[in-house]
Amino acid sequence: MDRIIRIEDLVFQYKREDQLEPVKAIDNVNISIKQGSFTAIIGKNGSGKSTLAKNINALLLPSSGAVYVKGLNTADETKLWEIRQIAGMVFQNPDNQLVSTIVEDDVAFGPENLGVEPAEIRRRVDASLYAVNMYDERKKAPHLLSGGQKQRIAIAGVIAMRPECIILDEPTAMLDPHGRYEVMEIIEKLHQDGITILLITHFMDEAAKAERVIVMDEGKVVLEGSPIEVFARAEDIKAINLDVPFAVELAHRLRKRNIYIPEHIINTEEMVDYIACRYK
Numbered sequence: 001m002d003r004i005i006r007i008e009d010l011v012f013q014y015k016r017e018d019q020l021e022p023v024k025a026i027d028n029v030n031i032s033i034k035q036g037s038f039t040a041i042i043g044k045n046g047s048g049k050s051t052l053a054k055n056i057n058a059l060l061l062p063s064s065g066a067v068y069v070k071g072l073n074t075a076d077e078t079k080l081w082e083i084r085q086i087a088g089m090v091f092q093n094p095d096n097q098l099v100s101t102i103v104e105d106d107v108a109f110g111p112e113n114l115g116v117e118p119a120e121i122r123r124r125v126d127a128s129l130y131a132v133n134m135y136d137e138r139k140k141a142p143h144l145l146s147g148g149q150k151q152r153i154a155i156a157g158v159i160a161m162r163p164e165c166i167i168l169d170e171p172t173a174m175l176d177p178h179g180r181y182e183v184m185e186i187i188e189k190l191h192q193d194g195i196t197i198l199l200i201t202h203f204m205d206e207a208a209k210a211e212r213v214i215v216m217d218e219g220k221v222v223l224e225g226s227p228i229e230v231f232a233r234a235e236d237i238k239a240i241n242l243d244v245p246f247a248v249e250l251a252h253r254l255r256k257r258n259i260y261i262p263e264h265i266i267n268t269e270e271m272v273d274y275i276a277c278r279y280k
């Protein structure tokens, strides 16, 4: 199947006793995600990103419209576990996602709950730990690890369930720069291995690494396209209180001084390569 996630006319309202009007967190959103693609979702706080992610994973169900994961309607209760196995989720706070006192037990938790047989669990745990470069730490206690390491264990726990898609909701927000780098490296590797990646982030340099960027504001999709297309619209991005990647800002300022920088340069590494080549 070509489209692993289809979101059709999605509206989601939080209903709260203490509020007269329900909060419309998602306001008529249509998105379709290609199998194997890497999409970043950006938007300021409160724009509806987490609500969207939870609707994909059936943690929340549409107020109206529909969400399909590999053709399965998230509103179909009988498909709940199948949907969560196909589309795994990684959250912001690694401490809230780790449940065991030993790393490898934590990674085994998901497949155990899926009823996978013990020998297969062992294989999956080892493979997942290798995939996130944490095999050597498998006997350690999670609370002794760094934030980046913990988040990689959380990712391993999801990979061990053999998902086709991983939704990561600001997975690097609580990490230091090194931890962020480690986690982004793993995310890019998983994408290369064919897993569909949906990365919610407020780091524009991370979004620049995706194949497609979706910009949300006030529950709506307001801009989407390749990172080059989206970040070329710097004025629109800034108008909704978001930044552009460092390299985009730098390119803009260099062009104002009449220094030519090609339009496709949006990543810091590309900028460094270009300048190094040109001014050698």
Ligand code: ADP
Pocket: 014, 015, 016, 023, 024, 025, 043, 044, 045, 046, 047, 048, 049, 050, 051, 052
């Ligand atoms: P983001 O992840 O982009 O910061 P959220 O999806 O968390 O945005 O929130 C979208 C909107 O829904 C915001 O206005 C937020 O205040 C509201 N909201 C989020 N969670 C709840 C909740 N549990 N109850 C009521 N309103 C909520």
Ligand code: MG
Pocket: 049, 050, 051, 169
């Ligand atoms: Mg959020």
